Each structure stands twice: as C-alpha cells, then as structure tokens.
Amino acid sequence: MGMDDILILGATGKTGRRIVRRLRSAGRTVRAASRTAGDITFDLNDPATWTAALDGVTAVYLLEPNRSPHPDGQAPLPRFVSQAVSSGVLRLVLLSAYGVGDAGDENPLKAVEQAVRDSGAEWTILRPGWFAQNFSESFWRPGILSGTLTLPTGDGRTAFIDAEDIAEIAASALTDARHAGRIYQLTGPRAISVGEAVELIGKATSRTIRHVDVAPETFVEYQIAAGVPADAARLLTSLLVAVRDGHGAEVSDGVQQALGRPPRTFEDFVSEAAATGAWD
Numbered sequence: 001m002g003m004d005d006i007l008i009l010g011a012t013g014k015t016g017r018r019i020v021r022r023l024r025s026a027g028r029t030v031r032a033a034s035r036t037a038g039d040i041t042f043d044l045n046d047p048a049t050w051t052a053a054l055d056g057v058t059a060v061y062l063l064e065p066n067r068s069p070h071p072d073g074q075a076p077l078p079r080f081v082s083q084a085v086s087s088g089v090l091r092l093v094l095l096s097a098y099g100v101g102d103a104g105d106e107n108p109l110k111a112v113e114q115a116v117r118d119s120g121a122e123w124t125i126l127r128p129g130w131f132a133q134n135f136s137e138s139f140w141r142p143g144i145l146s147g148t149l150t151l152p153t154g155d156g157r158t159a160f161i162d163a164e165d166i167a168e169i170a171a172s173a174l175t176d177a178r179h180a181g182r183i184y185q186l187t188g189p190r191a192i193s194v195g196e197a198v199e200l201i202g203k204a205t206s207r208t209i210r211h212v213d214v215a216p217e218t219f220v221e222y223q224i225a226a227g228v229p230a231d232a233a234r235l236l237t238s239l240l241v242a243v244r245d246g247h248g249a250e251v252s253d254g255v256q257q258a259l260g261r262p263p264r265t266f267e268d269f270v271s272e273a274a275a276t277g278a279w280d
C-alpha cells in the first residue's frame, strides 16, 4: 500500500462513490472502504477491520452511515477518529448535516463534529442540506418509480444539494490545505417543495408523480414498519418536519465559498439523472 493513501468511508454510497471517482481521475491513490464492496472490507461496528484500513493512510473522508445500529449503543466514529490520528492520519473531512451544532440540536453528528475538531488533525466539516440524489439513488426513489412519494413535508421548501457538488468539495478538501478549519453549509441555489421537485422529475421522465403529504406520527409508523430502527425513524421524521415547518428553506453560499462557483441547480440534476437512466 502507498504512503499517501486517502481512505474513503461509505465508498459505495451517494457521496463516497463520487469522491473516489474524482480523486482517481485526478491520479490520487485512494482506498475505497465499505462493508460490502471496494478495496477493503471496513465496518465501523467492527473495530477489528479498522487497523488494516488505516495502514499508510494520511487523509480520511468520514461519514456516519444512515440507519446503522450501534451494537453497544455508542456511535463508533469518535473512537475511529482517535485511532486514525494515532495511526498517522493528518487530515479529516467529515460529512455532517445542515443545522448540526445549532442550539438545542440533538443530532448525534454533533458529537462526531466535536471529535473531529478536537482530533489534532487538520479538518474540514461539510454540512449539507437534503441531497437531490435521495430522489434518484436512495430512499425516495421507490416513490418516484411508483408515482406516489409520501413525505411529511407539506408545502415546506428546501434547497436540495447535488451530491456531485458535495463530492467536488470533499475531494478538494482531502487534497488541498486551503479548506482546513472550514465548516461549509451546503445547499442548492433555490428552495423548492417536494411537490415541485416531483413535478420536475415527472416532466423529465414523461410520468405523473404526486407528492402525498402525511402526518409526522404516521410517517414514523411507516418507517418502523419498513424496518427502520425507531430512533432513526424519529430523527429522520423530525428533520422532514423542520422542512414542513418552514425551517429548511435557507439558501447558503457554501458551494460558492468552497469552489468559487454557484451550486448546481435541481433542474440540472434532474436532466442529468433522467439522461443516465436513474428512473428507468
């Protein structure tokens, strides 16, 4: 293994996969890590997999996987951060989320942000809003395909961010010291409702897609029935209710700050996803 490898957690996911692709095409040595695919088997819930993943690594892209239950009830990421720094990692880029760190915030990512900031390594924190790719690669895709997307967001609006923008910033932060000590709040350029979003996807795919609003308590029950752990279901719902209540509509200039250009629009995302068969 090389001496300056960059370890990418969540390398099969929405952001990690894009970061791996960008760094490799720039000629960097990357170690793609996940439980099921990539260059190395890595499980945050199995510390026995950590040492080999970190061998020879100087920079790490970190994320807290969604819905991953923690067997001993404790989030393992802060412990992984301290092992990473002891093993020679000099730079950490953390995928956090919009609003983490605000007063009264209960998101477990708050403790992870603190661990990264206190780690002694150079760090950059990314705090994105809702990903556009939730509609094309993730939990909202089945609703798009069925023609009915049920979410407790009402008419609330949010400025969906393209995961390509997040990946471009992460790849830059993993390789360029100018992002050290920065916290980037990342959104798209314009807040839209879920109703508008599915209408744009419907137009691009010549389908009728409806957003169906649902009471938050009912949405929690649906999630639990679908196998999501109760804590994760409540956290996800509370984040969607924030959109419903009008607290998700802020537009930030984080992409402009980090990359010197405006964020990609939702319309750009939709036409590219449709052209590459994301909803076929």
Ligand SMILES: NC(=O)c1ccc[n+]([C@@H]2O[C@H](COP(=O)([O-])OP(=O)(O)OC[C@H]3O[C@@H](n4cnc5c(N)ncnc54)[C@H](OP(=O)(O)O)[C@@H]3O)[C@@H](O)[C@H]2O)c1
Binding pocket: 009, 010, 011, 012, 013, 014, 015, 016, 033, 034, 035, 036, 037, 042, 043, 044, 045, 063, 064, 065, 066, 068, 095, 096, 097, 098, 128, 129, 130, 131, 134, 138
């Ligand atoms: N989606 C959104 O709108 C949104 C908005 C803001 C912030 N976020 C944050 O984004 C993060 C998720 O990032 P993402 O969307 O890029 O990932 P993702 O698409 O949800 O994929 C999760 C990745 O983590 C890996 N993984 C799952 N469990 C693991 C474990 N126990 N150990 C090691 N790897 C594991 C998965 O691969 P394997 O299954 O192969 O292990 C996969 O590569 C979350 O922390 C979420 O809070 C998401």
